[in-house]
Amino acid sequence: NAGVTQTPKFRILKIGQSMTLQCAQDMNHNYMYWYRQDPGMGLKLIYYSVGAGITDKGEVPNGYNVSRSTTEDFPLRLELAAPSQTSVYFCASRNPDSFVDTQYFGPGTRLTVL
Amino acid sequence: AQSVTQLDSHVSVSEGTPVLLRCNYSSSYSPSLFWYVQHPNKGLQLLLKYTSAATLVKGINGFEAEFKKSETSFHLTKPSAHMSDAAEYFCVVSFQNTPLVFGKGTRLSVIA
Numbered sequence: 001n002a003g004v005t006q007t008p009k010f011r012i013l014k015i016g017q018s019m020t021l022q023c024a025q026d027m028n029h030n031y032m033y034w035y036r037q038d039p040g041m042g043l044k045l046i047y048y049s050v051g052a053g054i055t056d057k058g059e060v061p062n063g064y065n066v067s068r069s070t071t072e073d074f075p076l077r078l079e080l081a082a083p084s085q086t087s088v089y090f091c092a093s094r095n096p097d098s099f100v101d102t103q104y105f106g107p108g109t110r111l112t113v114l
Numbered sequence: 115a116q117s118v119t120q121l122d123s124h125v126s127v128s129e130g131t132p133v134l135l136r137c138n139y140s141s142s143y144s145p146s147l148f149w150y151v152q153h154p155n156k157g158l159q160l161l162l163k164y165t166s167a168a169t170l171v172k173g174i175n176g177f178e179a180e181f182k183k184s185e186t187s188f189h190l191t192k193p194s195a196h197m198s199d200a201a202e203y204f205c206v207v208s209f210q211n212t213p214l215v216f217g218k219g220t221r222l223s224v225i226a
Contacts, residue, residue: 033213040123042204042216043158058213090157103148103214105158 001026004106006091012112013081021076021109023091031094032074033103034066036087043090049074081113116141118207120217128225133192135220137205140186147188148206148214149179158204164188175199200224
């Protein structure tokens with residue numbers, strides 16, 4: 001299993017540009033999450049999904065959109081990039097029905113908005 | 115609402131000495147508690163988790179944590195620090211199927 005994969009690893013955007021951060025998992029997990037990590041801070045939840053076709057806002061959803069058309073993929077969309085969105089973005093997945101119930105993280109995407 | 119407080123933003127220890135990273139949580143119900151480690155420019159890796167079984171939880175790389183309900187604490191310890199333990203450590207709380215709530219992290223430095 002590849003686990004949770006994210007692309008790209010790095011990206012520089014200009015203010016006002018848009019982009020999609022890709023996230024995929026091959027563990028057949030129903031739950032998927034997007035977090036952002038700012039320097040000196042823990043991870044903050046942007047959006048999450050409990051299954052295909054179902055998404056919900058987290059703590060910091062403004063400026064982002066998500067979709068979940070398949071179990072495997074959970075892309076994060078930035079429509080009008082702003083400097084405040086400079087951060088490291090982590091995708092994660094989880095199977096809450098598992099006894100282990102562990103959240104698995106991707107390697108992250110480092111985004112800079114100039 | 116659930117929350118977690120990591121009491122130290124930075125801990126520095128000498129190689130071979132014990133490690134103690136402190137975490138207190140707030141939860142209305144019996145929580146699940148986790149410790150994750152993040153090495154520089156890497157993703158997060160699960161060290162250990164508590165889910166209402168044994169209160170002393172053993173994790174990878176010699177780490178362990180003890181759940182103390184009376185103190186609402188879940189401190190992370192290791193008897194002897196290794197250089198490779200230098201990283202950022204996150205204490206995390208969750209209840210049932212709610213999203214994880216992260217602490218702000220503790221940066222562990224290990225001095226040779």
